[in-house]
Amino acid sequence: MMTCKQVSKGSAYKYYGRQVVVGDGRRPRGRSLEEAQAEAGVPPGVWMGRALLAVGLVAGARVTEEQMRNLFGEGLHPDADRIVAGRLAAGDSPAAAARAARLGYRIQKWSGNDLVFRPPGSVQALWALGTPPVRRLIEDIHTRIIGEVLTEAETEHLWVRVGGDSTVQRARAGVIAARFRHYENRDGMPLLHDHVVLSVKVRRQDDRWGTLHTRSFLEYAVALSELYNQRLMEEICRALDLATVPRYPTAGQRPVMELAGIPEQLIDWAATRNKATMQRLKELADQYQKGTRQPLTTKIRQRLMARASHETRPPKTKTSWPLPALRARWRDGAVALVGEEVVDNLLRLARLAAAAIRTSIRTAVDVAAAALEITAIVSVHHGGRFRHRHLLAEARRYLTRTLHGHPAPPHTDTTITAAAIRDHCIPGDPPNPDKPTPLAYRTFTPAWAPTSPRGSTTPAAHRIHHRARAEAARRTALARAETQQKPPVRQQEHTPQAALQQLPPAPSQAPGGRG
Template identity: 45%
Template sequence: MTVDIKIIRAGQMYRYYLRQTVVGDGRRPARTPLRAGLEQAGVPVGRWMGRGLAALGLAPGEEVTEAQLRDLFGERGRHPCADRIETDLLAQGDSPKQAFKAGAIGRRVTVTGVDFVFRPQPTIYLLWALGDEETRLVIEAAHERAIVRVLEDEVAVIRYGTDGIYRVRPPGGLVAARFRHYKARSGRPLLHDHLLLSVKGQRLDGKWGSIHTTALHENTVAASALYNELVAAEVCEALGLATEPRIATPGRRPVMEIAGVPHELIRWTSRRSDQIAACLAELEHEYVTAVDDDGEPRFLPVVSERARAKLNQVAARKTRPPTQSARPLAQLRVWWKASAILTSGVAADVITSLIEHARAAAAAIRARVAAVVDVALAAVDVTATVLDPMVRTRCGGAHRRRPAPLHRVEPTGWKWTPSTGVGSRIHGAFLLDLGSGQGETHRLHRPHLGPLTAPRSNGAHHSRASAAPMRAPPTEWSASDGRTTAPVRTGRTVTVRVDAAAAVRVRARPRAVQRCIDNLIGNAVKFSPADTPVTVVTVETASRRLSVRDRGPGIPPGEELAVFDRLHRGPGTQATPGSGLGLAIVHDLVTADGGSVFARTADGGGAVVGFALPPHAPPPRARRTRPRPR
């Protein structure tokens, strides 16, 4: 996560922030003015930012003074220029009480602000550190704009009314002091901003209220994901770069990084992370083996997530190195480049021309992706990840702690048209019988909103026992098309074979069948080499099965059922683009109509994935009974 959050209380502004944080995480000597301390630390002066500055008589980009920080954050939320206001009013003859009241903005508070730390992704701040001056300025500008967009437009809310029951976006904007730092404690490059956000904000009626700090904490993960997306999008567009998925931690989902920046450079900057990880392992061992005076375990034998977070903070403090000597940014950039050439293991020509190397990688990705990526199917899968209602209705807020999606596709101007693609050619042979008066279902039903992993039955064909079959209009599979060859939206040619002597009547939702076919085709195209065929469909009259075969790596033994789990990634497929939801959606839609799905390794290589639907049986006619005579 690239965004950290910490509460600021009135006393902490004096004890910690004014002495250490704002001066490059060092230590400002006593009786040293703030500006002099910043110059000694080699970091720029703080700047005001936010749309709420106009109400306080300040302007974005103005220098932050020590007196302003003391008044706004140290004196329980007073006006940044409270000292000047009181002095002017006292000179005009006002009483001290009136002058003090005039310097207040709303009620006095104990929690005066929030310290947000924003830092770009590693590959972006490596380009900032090792690239040219133009690259540095573009990244810094994208970094600043993303911070304002995330906080003011997406995260912060202000409360008013009894017990703060009403919550709205701050109509007058926010007030924050930004302090930029250039390096980590290890001396390696780490562009990050400490954003001291005031909890004061104007309500709709013009009065001053408080920003809801609980909402800030709850949305930190979402804010981090949005910030990463905004920065990466602007940097890629301005510099001609592209992103690619990378596995940062084994066993976890990939993260999106700038293509062309070697991973060895990220390892070069993460020396501090390795030290914290080693210390954390020792602390966890001490935690699980600790005993009291009676020899009984003091804690649980397993380290909980909350305990691990606390231990990680302890490990960070124990391994924290002393502050290094201050250097100007220009000298730091020269030293970083020399150090990377000598110690990172990356070729010197790659480091000296890192931005050109990244642009070449982006051009190669665009040329490769343009021919194989189906943007429409990707938009459907990613939308299912982001907008899954189960996350909001069943998890009770836990969605804010879930891993953020790798990327977000905004299909602006794109409309789902079932009449395009091979799936529609197959679906075109499905003759709808809506005589029963049942309409077509357009929304995902309850069985689709199940847990991330559900128990599977033993066997190649399986369905969830808990998902009751849903009533769906009957659909006919027609064998009149025989054999067809048609291009998919990706440009690939797919062979369609219908092995059925006559139409097969099943009960299924037409839109659901269309979606399942498209997902199976997209999955087959994704895992098949570009020069191999894809046999799209085989409809068997007896078993009413529809299958798709590819010529890809196949399915490892024992993984036949797991491929239908959400977010499942098989061995060797972690770097394959996709959301990991395509086959899971097929499973949920098919089982919702009482069908089953199957997957196996094909004879001669590749995989066969498909589904079977139950036959349509007309409802039994009700027996007419005569009333019994009285």
């Protein structure tokens, strides 16, 4: 999955400089970034993004402390110190030298967005307990899929405000991002995850630097997260001959797709943070319902989940362990839980389960059926009013759920989304011919339901997934019945005579010419 939170200049940036860059541990005072990362056993941060060339950086180059401070602490060019020194040496005034190091206007509050990518629990278990080649393979796929997600983000979902009326316009493709890899959670349990800190500095269409319209970007965070989930599991299953199955960690909520054959004890064993969070969430949900006597909606549940996660967050340890030491400790814990034979044969167990699943997988995608199903599900989850991003995210969930790790053909997700909008949706807002609304901002309603206030039909959180699936099944059955009730095509329409009637008139012949 991928989560996202904003990074402010100043205090939030200092948090990243002290802890995130050194594996979520605590960086000793006076210790250089390189020394602290080496002691923590985490690789150095690296640069990524298409806009690196515009600031003289190279993808994969090491992120330095000065570059982090300049870009995310002040919103300046990553090499602002070098630029200012060069301009001063050339005779520029201090003010002119400072302007040369700026990337557009000064940032007001937010300097970046922290995208955190982490595989599901079964992948974490296989990564932590598998052989070194399996571990490296999972890490390589994880890195590559992060790159794919970032490519979509920087080519499809970058917007800036320009002009005196703050008109929202598409930005030029390209971001500046720093990626930091971590190996464990706050409890020292396996949690492969990467922080991709994305600068808000992007280029406008006139090639000047502007500031990312963050709200528009964050609106597509769920769709980007589902892209990561889909592509990660596809590539891992393809490389290791595995398959996925749904797992329902929370009753009434959407399933999480996990690798088949990985024992649930190992998935739960690594998820120490999740267990504490879910226990606190149950307490908060009970308090809310007793105090308000209202059902727990999805939106309220999300807010309580964020609070539960924050309240159960343990303090960060000051002790850092290199990955080989962590893997040895994890193996001891897993062996004590499920036995040495299970741990040693984890990949074989997963392949055995996958072989049984693959015999029943339908690898062909019925776009029409998928479009109807995702529209029905989204209409229930979002109270009958939704946008393109909701359909796109659901299309990716559909592919992940139905193909069980088999790779979907390229662009199948966008094809399903387009079919859903074309065949099963109607505009929810009046059209404006003078100023067409971008697709990302258009509101839709399902073609079979009247427009209703947003959220008016949203069921309680513990029932919403079952109700959405039931609505999808009902709509699919209705569509199938309508198809079966259509009168059969008359046979003569398929005869040569009928086909001849569909041909355009033949060109006129000259007298005496051939017939």
